[in-house]
Amino acid sequence: MKPFNVFPYGSTINFMRLRMVSLIVAGALMFAAIGAIAINGFNFALDFTGGIGVELRMDKPVDIEVARDRLAKAGYSHAQVQTLGAGTDLLVRLQHEGKGGAEQAASVGEQVRKAVASPDNPATLRSSAEISAQVGKELAINGIWALVFVVVGFLIYISFRFQAKFAAAAIITTLHDVVVVVGWFALTGHEFNLTVLAGVLSVMGYSINDTIVVFDRVRENFRTMRAEPTAVLNASINQTLSRTVITSFVAFLTVLALYLFGGESLRGMAEAQIVGIVLGTLSSIFVACPLLLWFGTTKQDLMPKARDEAELARRP
Amino acid sequence: MLTYARWKYAVFLVVLLISALYALPNAFPQDPSIQVTATRGAPVDEALRKRVTDSLKTAGVPLKQAELVPQKNSLVVRLPNADVQVKAADTLRAQLGNDYVVALFLSTDVPDWLETIRAKPMFLGLDLQGGVHFLMQVDRAAALDKRVDGLADDIRTLLRDNEVVYDSVDRRPDNSIVANLRNPADAEKARQLIARSQPTLPLEVSGNTIVARIPQVQLDAMAVDAVEQNVTTLRNRVNQLGVAEPIVQRQGSDRVVVELPGVQDPGEAKRMIGATATLEYRAVVEGNAYDAIASGSIPAQARVYYRRELGPDGKRIPVLLNKRLIASGDQVEDAQPISDQQTGLPAVSVRLNSAGGQRMFDFTSENVDKPMAVVFIERLPETRIVDGKEVRSFRVDEQVISVANVNEPFGRQFQTTGLSRQEANDLSKLLKAGSLAAPMDFIEESVVGPSLGAENVERGLRAVLYSFSFALIFFLFYYRVFGLITCIALMLNLLMVVAVMSMFGATLSLPGLAGIALTVGMSVDANVLINERIREELRMGLPPQTAISEGYKHAAGTIADANLTAILAGVALYAFGTGPVKGFAVALIVGILTSMYTAVSVSRGLATLIYGGRRKVQTLWI
Numbered sequence: 001m002k003p004f005n006v007f008p009y010g011s012t013i014n015f016m017r018l019r020m021v022s023l024i025v026a027g028a029l030m031f032a033a034i035g036a037i038a039i040n041g042f043n044f045a046l047d048f049t050g051g052i053g054v055e056l057r058m059d060k061p062v063d064i065e066v067a068r069d070r071l072a073k074a075g076y077s078h079a080q081v082q083t084l085g086a087g088t089d090l091l092v093r094l095q096h097e098g099k100g101g102a103e104q105a106a107s108v109g110e111q112v113r114k115a116v117a118s119p120d121n122p123a124t125l126r127s128s129a130e131i132s133a134q135v136g137k138e139l140a141i142n143g144i145w146a147l148v149f150v151v152v153g154f155l156i157y158i159s160f161r162f163q164a165k166f167a168a169a170a171i172i173t174t175l176h177d178v179v180v181v182v183g184w185f186a187l188t189g190h191e192f193n194l195t196v197l198a199g200v201l202s203v204m205g206y207s208i209n210d211t212i213v214v215f216d217r218v219r220e221n222f223r224t225m226r227a228e229p230t231a232v233l234n235a236s237i238n239q240t241l242s243r244t245v246i247t248s249f250v251a252f253l254t255v256l257a258l259y260l261f262g263g264e265s266l267r268g269m270a271e272a273q274i275v276g277i278v279l280g281t282l283s284s285i286f287v288a289c290p291l292l293l294w295f296g297t298t299k300q301d302l303m304p305k306a307r308d309e310a311e312l313a314r315r316p
Numbered sequence: 317m318l319t320y321a322r323w324k325y326a327v328f329l330v331v332l333l334i335s336a337l338y339a340l341p342n343a344f345p346q347d348p349s350i351q352v353t354a355t356r357g358a359p360v361d362e363a364l365r366k367r368v369t370d371s372l373k374t375a376g377v378p379l380k381q382a383e384l385v386p387q388k389n390s391l392v393v394r395l396p397n398a399d400v401q402v403k404a405a406d407t408l409r410a411q412l413g414n415d416y417v418v419a420l421f422l423s424t425d426v427p428d429w430l431e432t433i434r435a436k437p438m439f440l441g442l443d444l445q446g447g448v449h450f451l452m453q454v455d456r457a458a459a460l461d462k463r464v465d466g467l468a469d470d471i472r473t474l475l476r477d478n479e480v481v482y483d484s485v486d487r488r489p490d491n492s493i494v495a496n497l498r499n500p501a502d503a504e505k506a507r508q509l510i511a512r513s514q515p516t517l518p519l520e521v522s523g524n525t526i527v528a529r530i531p532q533v534q535l536d537a538m539a540v541d542a543v544e545q546n547v548t549t550l551r552n553r554v555n556q557l558g559v560a561e562p563i564v565q566r567q568g569s570d571r572v573v574v575e576l577p578g579v580q581d582p583g584e585a586k587r588m589i590g591a592t593a594t595l596e597y598r599a600v601v602e603g604n605a606y607d608a609i610a611s612g613s614i615p616a617q618a619r620v621y622y623r624r625e626l627g628p629d630g631k632r633i634p635v636l637l638n639k640r641l642i643a644s645g646d647q648v649e650d651a652q653p654i655s656d657q658q659t660g661l662p663a664v665s666v667r668l669n670s671a672g673g674q675r676m677f678d679f680t681s682e683n684v685d686k687p688m689a690v691v692f693i694e695r696l697p698e699t700r701i702v703d704g705k706e707v708r709s710f711r712v713d714e715q716v717i718s719v720a721n722v723n724e725p726f727g728r729q730f731q732t733t734g735l736s737r738q739e740a741n742d743l744s745k746l747l748k749a750g751s752l753a754a755p756m757d758f759i760e761e762s763v764v765g766p767s768l769g770a771e772n773v774e775r776g777l778r779a780v781l782y783s784f785s786f787a788l789i790f791f792l793f794y795y796r797v798f799g800l801i802t803c804i805a806l807m808l809n810l811l812m813v814v815a816v817m818s819m820f821g822a823t824l825s826l827p828g829l830a831g832i833a834l835t836v837g838m839s840v841d842a843n844v845l846i847n848e849r850i851r852e853e854l855r856m857g858l859p860p861q862t863a864i865s866e867g868y869k870h871a872a873g874t875i876a877d878a879n880l881t882a883i884l885a886g887v888a889l890y891a892f893g894t895g896p897v898k899g900f901a902v903a904l905i906v907g908i909l910t911s912m913y914t915a916v917s918v919s920r921g922l923a924t925l926i927y928g929g930r931r932k933v934q935t936l937w938i
Contacts, residue, residue, distance in 0.1 A: 009851075009852075009855060010855075055768070109763065124765075125765065126764075126765045126767065126768040127762065127763055127764040127765055127768050128762065128763050129449075129760075129761065129762030129763070130760065130761045130762065131759075131760045131761075131762070132453075132759035132760060134453075134759060135451065135759060135760055139894065142892040142893070142894075143892065145892050146888040146889060146891070146892035146893070147888075149887075149888045149891065149892070150884055150885050150888045153881075153884040153887075153888070154881060154884060157880065157881060157884065158881070161877055194894075194895075194896055194897055195827055195830075195896060195897070195900070197897065198827060198889060198893065198896070198897045198900045198901075201885055201888065201889050202834060202885065202886075202889070202900070202904065204885045205838075205881075205882035205883075205884075205885035205886060205904070206838070206882070208878075208881045208882060208885065209838070209841065209878045209879065209881060209882045210878075212874075212877050212878040212881055213841075213845065213874055213878050216873065216874040216877055216878070217874075220870075239852070242848055243844050243845055243848040246794075246844050246848070247840060247841045247844045247845075250786075250787055250790060250837060250840045250844070251837035251838070251840060251841070253783065253786050253787075254783035254786070254787065254833055254834065254836055254837035254840075255783075255833075255834065255837065257779050257782040257783040257786065257833065258779045258783065258830055258833055258834075260779075260782075261775060261778045261779040261782055262775055262776060262778075262779040262826075262829075262830060262833075263771070263772065263775035263776075263826075265443065265772065265826050266775075266776075266779070266826060266827070266830050269827065269830055269900075270830070273834070
């Protein structure tokens, strides 16, 4: 009974031959992402900007322009209106307009509902939220702190379990993935909210996980194979290739299920993870390993240090 | 060698049993319900049940059942869906009046034996249940003002009681207190007195002044303490709203989160939670207030206040009151709205705590036939536009509601008039709940409708279900026997995540469900690593049983390294996230930990059961 597999075993693809190309592509992606962030900025959600968000459900689909006109007539001239999923669900976002704290989100919600509704197409208020911009500022700062915490944590753990060059390569790879995912949101102009931030941070988890699995095999092969670093890296990638493809495939389908069935509130998070899983998988092969080679990782890097020192001490 | 210790099987069985037990309560359906409890010893009996069901029928609200719960002395009405819950509550509130409290909550059918081992279903977050969420910011500066003023007041009292004559004891803007004594010779005595009563306060003496600088550490502690007191007060106030499972939590150093599941109208909740009305009792300083204001020579110990009612000239009537407090709302133990027996006017009957009562008694015994004033203080938010930007600030509104001569000494129990009926009702509730140690603003507010919550539950569960079933089908097909082992490990993993989250009383939110779905994706990784490694060992020509044990041995190290780094990311999310992100992080961390156990240990045990021991294994179905 032959095992069933998607990926031929014993593949000998020379990934390392492409190392210059793949690093240039990765660099270009990063550059493009940073450019998109610098030029477009983000479409920050209420979570970060503060303001009032009102979710409505209409009986019949409604034209966004019509809704916007009605809101303008009611005095909400700068309202952003978007449909959620079906054409019958609307999200109306308002900036605070000189009437902040004492104002009640619920009453604004009610006013917005009245403005958008018409006799032949009534609306029900599904949720409303009022968030101060100050909270948003803190969230952004906390996000950055979280990033710093993770990077330092990775650095310590991987240096301890592997070696400093591995830590550097893994962290650069992970940051590359995060920057590109964030850049994706800047480029598409999709809403960047709190759950997207959570998604981006969980991409870090996924990306590092994938990279570590490959590195683990690299470490093992460096210790057992007698070959050039290039050959060792190629062998490691090929040996873990079937696992990498299967895991990514299943994880990808998991988040696809979230994207398709999780509804509006999880869409952003799922989108970040979909992009992140594809990137995290590719980068563990095309970015992390070429970086290791570039940093000049050798067999000696992974040998226990004590022996060399003992050797030196014996010399007169 | 492919073996698996007996005790590990025992551990596995215990884990399975405990997980199943604690995950079980989540399987019972939760109904949107209404709880009716009596406030003033009104009867909760069959007659009430009939009254409730009849009034709901009349209002056209469908209901599942209404049952009496004797041990909680309440009546629980179960409803078919969340949409009618609010309507039912409104109907009953109008019908039952003030004798009963009507609260919304979710009731479950969890049997008693599960409750005795503390197995509870996960608490559903607002996004899954519907309700109101507030985030409030405590005004730290105001909190400190109040505390430092109190300290200055204590020092004044201390010096006076010990006959140290002083010109002034003032608080400076930098939160230091400066006492100017009449006589430099008293300085050392005063220093000793203050040091004895406030041992932690650093004092500097120069000539006839003593400067007390409160250390930063103490200022920070004061602020945190004020926030904590606010949390307690808010809890008391929320309890008066009749919400079944409210959450009131401190967040960071100066914020408070309030979540009221099931509440749909934030207006009333806000009025009750955010109200900052309180009372102060002060002595009236003799002298003509009009003259004092005109000449600008206000006595040192006095401040100008204004009466609530206007004078005959249509202007406010000034009154000079002592800067020293006799008693304030902070010291109120109990308060009831009543009608004054002689005049029939609305009044609040107040009972002070022992310290406040003692001060009140001391003051009234020394000041019979002298006037005492009651000040009603309210903090009103206002927004002004300055240079095109809105500036939020607060106006403190202080009105003297009554000035009356003290007829005879009194202590803890007395009554205060000069309020409207509504004010008397609200004020007594507020006084009873305790006053806020520091003023607060609402900086975030959100309402989620009940139908949206139900929809979110459905969506989240569907997403988890699809992702899960997909992974199971794939594994069965791809790895055959080991696929079956993997499936069992994955299912146990899901069961454990649910059990652990229920045990810790974690709140399940929509992102939390996403975290669980993602966990499935991540735990797939560990299983794939193992199975692929076993295939690899087989290809290298190892005999089946050795291949299995080698496969597990090699993969375990990889899994540990890969997952521990992913946990780091989860911990960061938890430490720096708020609300929804935290829920996601909890699900993720728990999921990774349980998946490490199930993938590495449990699945190995299962593989040993199938392929282990002395039997000859020819081929592996993998």
